Amino acid sequence: MQFSLWHASLSALALSRSSFLQQSSSALLSLASPPPLHILEPPPPPPTTTTPTTTTTATATAAPRTGRVIIARATSNDGDSQIASVAKAFRNDIQTIVKNDPSLAGPLIRLAFHDAATWESSRGSTSSSSSNPYFWLRQQPSGGPNGSIQYELGRSENRGLSKPLQFVQNITHGYAASLSLADAIALAGASAVEAIGGPTIAIRMGRIDATQADPEFLRTPLKASTRRSIVTKTLPEAGLDSDGLRLYFGQLGFSEKEFVALCGCHGLGRHVSLLGMPKDCLRNLTRTCLEEAPVLLPFVTKSVDTFDNSYFQFLLKWNSNDIKLGDVAFIPTDVDLVVDTGLKRWVDYFAQDQNAYFNAYGQAYQKLVDRTATTQERY
DSSP: OOOGGSSHHHHHOOHHHHHHHHHTTTOOOOOOOOOOOOOOOOOOOOOGGGOSSBBBBBSSSSOSSOOEEEEEEOOSSSSHHHHHHHHHHHHHHHHHHHOOGGGGGGHHHHHHHHHHHHOTTOOOOOOTTTTTTTGGGGSSOOSSSSSSGOTTTGGGGGGOOOHHHHHHHHHTTTTGGGHHHHHHHHHHHHHHHHTTTTEEEEEOOOOOOOOOOOOOEEEEEOSSSSGGGGGEEESTTOOOOHHHHHHHHHHHOOOOHHHHHHHGGGGGSEEESSSTOOOOHSSSOOHHHHOOSSOOOSSSSGTOOOSSHHHHHHHOOOOTTOOOTTTTTOOOHHHHHHHHHHHHHHHHHHHHHHHHHHHHHHHHHHHHHHHOOSSSSSS
């Protein structure tokens, strides 16, 4: 998609959009999935002093917000109203549907992360050869938020994303050439967060869609102190330890505070259960069986479709008798955040101050999805 497409006529959008919205609202079944070396950061400030970037009234508990935290809303007066119009209309479409069915939020946020997190920095190979004139090509950044997820659905990490992707594509068709798939996915993730009580996150636009899959494996594996610290893939694996998380998110440019904030989304959505699974699937648990599982269970039961800080509050109780069977479903990387003292301080911080979490998440999300965008303003 060339940048000039942003200036295409919008006159045909309203009619085509409405029909796609009607078809898309029931098209998605909710599925959800379950970080240089150690980055030393100053300790978080006391929660009582935290001030959101821009805010009206907002609470610091797990309860749904009554106000709004806004992360870098655009204040452009550059006359580029068509981009703003498209972004606003698409946001409204997503929010209308997600507010009617909040279970869509988790898969849309996960889709945005999986499309964007394949970014690999310019680190490349650690050795060069003067006989290879193309060595510098390996040093260039690759991947990132570019819509390549549409070619990567066969990877195990992306199981369950075909339906949210189809959902976004259906709505995007109503915008003709005015909106790339990459922009639509990034906007959908931000809009879903806001629709279920999270911050308003303005993002840049103008991403160009990829024509092939991003690499599944890093050009050079990252390794720290243990076997569980080895990072080989462009998407994080559930078995990574805390050093592995630092390595993975570090190569993406995230600090500890930022990647712990991004992990807060693990409390959203649902996971596959074997309950009600057909006998044929129990004998041979195929990808189709997992995609079409009849019973889906929430990761965090008490706020499964609400964007809040309850994930961090539950994490602090992960080995406590206060948690009953079925309340939560943690994966190893979740527990890493509380058994590592350097990461746990951010879990403590976000568990006590929801506004601080909203601000940190919004800024981390912008960093995640804006690296391939071409506009200067955010919408």
